[in-house]
Amino acid sequence: MARHGGQLLVESLVALGAKKSFGVPGESYLAVLDALHDTKGKLDFVLCRNEGGAAFMAAAYGKLTGIPGICLVTRGPGVTNASIGIHTAMQDSCPMLVFVGQVGTDMRGREAFQEIDYRAMFGSVAKWAVEIDDVDRIPEILARAWKTATTGRPGPVVIALPEDMLTSATDVAPLRGPAAYPEPEPAAQALAQAREMLAGAARPLIIYGGCNWTAQGSAALQSFAEASDIPVVSVFRYQDQYDNFSPTFCGEAGVGMVASVKKLIVEADVILAVNNRFGENSTDGYTLLDVPLPKQRLIHVHGSDLELGKVYQPELGIQAGPNAFAKALAAAPVSGDWAAWRAEGRAAFEAGFDLGDLPSPVDMGKVTAHLRDILPDDVILTNGAGNFTVWPNKFFKFGPDARLLAPQSGAMGYGVPAAVAAKLAHPDRAVVCFAGDGDFQMNCQELATAAQAGAQPIILILNNGIYGTIRAHQERHYPARVSGTEMVNPDFVALAKAYGFHAEHVATTDAFAAAFDRALASNTGAVLDLDISPEALTPRVTLSQMRDAALKAKENA
Template sequence: MTRANARTGGQLLVDTLKVNGVDTVFQVAGESFLAVLDALYDARDDIRCITCRQEGGAAFMAEAYGKLTGKPGVLLVTRGPGACNASIGVHTAHQDSTPMVVLIGQVARDQAEREAFQEVDFRRMYGQLAKWVGQIESADRVPEYVSRAFHIATSGRPGPVVLALPEDMLRDLSEATVPGPHRPAKAHPGPDDMARLRAMLAAAKRPLLLVGGGDWTDRSGAAIQAWAEANGVPTACSFRRFDVVDNQSPIYVGDLGTGAAKDLTKLTKDADLLIAVGARLGEITTQGYDLLDSPEPRQTLIHVHPSAEELGRVFRPTLGIQSGVEGFAAAVSALPPVDGSAWAGWLKGARAAYEGQLTPGAYGGPMHVGEAMVALRAMLPRDAIIATDAGNASGWPQRFLQFGRPGRFLGPTSGAMGYAVPAAVAAAITHPGRRVVGFAGDGAFMMSGQEIATAIQYGATPIIVILNNNMYGTIRMHQERDFPARVHGTQLTNPDFAALARAYGAHGETVERTADFAPAFQRACDSGKLAVIEVKTDPDLITTRTTLTALREGALAKQ
């Protein structure tokens, strides 16, 4: 076909991305989608093509972009090994309810079902990790499939969508037209549901609001916070959703994540009304499904979620409302406030308990990570973006920093290690004028730390703080609880991280004393470059609340 107005499948793909507002693509180059790269060359003034060093890092970057912007992060990787590497980020987008469009090069159509070089059936591979998996067999249908991918990724509960692209299809010519931009479908609450909610709140004595899930914006976060403040309702966040409401608001009482404060878990159990908005009420948030009885909670439960399938999945709500958080926040903020005097003392006590958690406990060693975080809290601007990794290292910033819009928090509710560095790089690329800080343990940094090369290439300047205790700390913690004093398979030998950073062309420092952290952080800010600060921590100081010695002694005492 040589029609003058025809476009290749690759060109149609890129043109459809442009129509849907895509300004950035994260990718690791592969021969299976060269036609797409060629089309992106022509669109280079409209779409940034961020070339990453490994597909897992690229996937985390796309996921973080989706969290930050509310637009689908777009990932482009090659077949077989590339797609397998990328799966960690797709799984994170799924569990974190992040919109994402994953484009995977695929073997040519005449090679399918022969176990051709790097061939994988992506419908089967990604079937449980994505909202939809499709393969485009004809260039004529590229605009249809891509438009549908964006619609599905952003509608209802946001999540990842995967499209496989046979390489010969991408070179085929087509006269297909590109449709207009996608329009997400979002559910809204009905007036009867809102009237019932208000009546249930008015009858409560010990209410608790729990906010979480994906798709929150500055506007919806401000609306739900204003409603909670007007009604004096204590407000907690679900696992790693710290930035929905301002942590400095008098109604904020903490997070139900890993290592949740005992005061807050007791508060949740003692509540007579729990209003969960956007949160899935998953394992971590419910502390192993222990904070509520299943299937019939002892608390009166109002559960608001964009997916009908999530309502009643584990806990049967008294009132289930299928609604997106934007629509619900607008509707609930329009309700007249109720008299909250009955629970004013309940709120005061919960807030005081949270504020008490912001002060670290005593520690006599040279590096008190909690005190370093307190110092950092005073240095960060309101619009700072914080990215944390999985594992115990994330507990220090999560407990002792405070979050709230316009600042942002990026953390994997999937528990995926290796998230923080790529997420921080993506945040610094997306918002180059803002302070971005990523926190990783030594084990997590070594899983994706090479992506600092991506940041250097594109002039991004996040500050990466490595909390180095020379082990897989979270696993060691569980090891001591279950098999005390039998340490095996969790020790690590690490490089000089500051020297490694300098080898990349970044600013690098090592900190071993509490008093040296704040000056080192200031020098990192002043360097104008990507910076790595290695903080050497006491291995015994395993979490913000306990030590390995205490865990081991407690476990041995039970034997």
């Protein structure tokens, strides 16, 4: 049957298993929009308000579901807006397909209207960037793109679609479904060597990361760790992939890494690293392990051979999928004299939740403690970037059914779109977004997307009138010289109500619980504007203390 390129693309995406697409319309891919007219209920198009928000939604959807998030944007300005989400998906190692309209093949290379060479632009940002020049090759290239996005180290693929290619007719059949690519299994010899190294350790440690865990894989890793009594640490913003209530879980290696986690990494003599890439934030600027040869004996397990030895040379590198490896490992636990080592790490993690009163009208320590008590076990938390992220990232315990959507790239504005995507993927689950006042304003227009799509989360705005992370660095390096970090904000309650959300201003800690109950009861989504003092910039050090310490250091220099 003859069909145009847009129809062939969309029918193939449906066959592959795509359910949601996120985007902003553009004339460069009208043929795709035309095809999406016929797939409502199978492959829906979620109309977004900015391509950056659309790309964040697609990235978060891929991270949450394991199915590539689909992002549709127009050429030039459209895809440059979307580039923030592409970069985030790459650093998060989550599956995503970005389809971008392109100038016609007869105009390419002339710097035509909105023309960009996408292979050059995204060659170092995405996992793969490709352009489809021949309509008959859509199924071939799409199958490769889907496989590339989902296997090895998952990541984003950018696919440019010339306008004339999309409107060309073809009788090529669409894809019938996705090919099966089982995770690579660990070699028996490598598995035996890994067990031998762990069994011979005095202070073993497991570090894990990545978004492509299954519930069974995470449970298998937990089973091995508990049976072997080995402490476990997550990399930056992946603590939700392991049960934090397990006595083996000892915290997160990420921004603001606590001393007890650093101690575990530095003092470990054998480290089993599963499915993580060794990023800057999870190694404290590559200082906790020596580059390229760590003092710790390192076993690195990853589905992509490109991650093995990329920064650190392991004593044993194993190319295997995380779930396949964890299942095989759990079959035979190890034992050793390290119970006190694990217990010390766990005790430090638990002690980290103890906080005194914070100097703020709304005390986020008490708010987060309340949320830990009342939120359902399968809650999904989201956040963007800023000092406020310490609350969902360091002061919440994720059980096996809870999820965290947070960007390893440190991108502001991710939390709101991620919450919308989460609510679309799981409309019956509670979704709570933590957003700073600066972070919220990066993508607050996506409240309109949420309202139109019927996917309204609860959003907590931690409103302190400053760009908190930058202000903290400013006070440490240039104390008492405030420049460019103070904000005059709009009326967030009025803004949220204009988008049809339930909204309240919360002025005190005591008022939060009732306000949050009303937010949960609302069927329109909710925005709570929390009155936070700039002094309460971190859980344990005030803004004034930062400034005073920096001034004193300068005086003594």
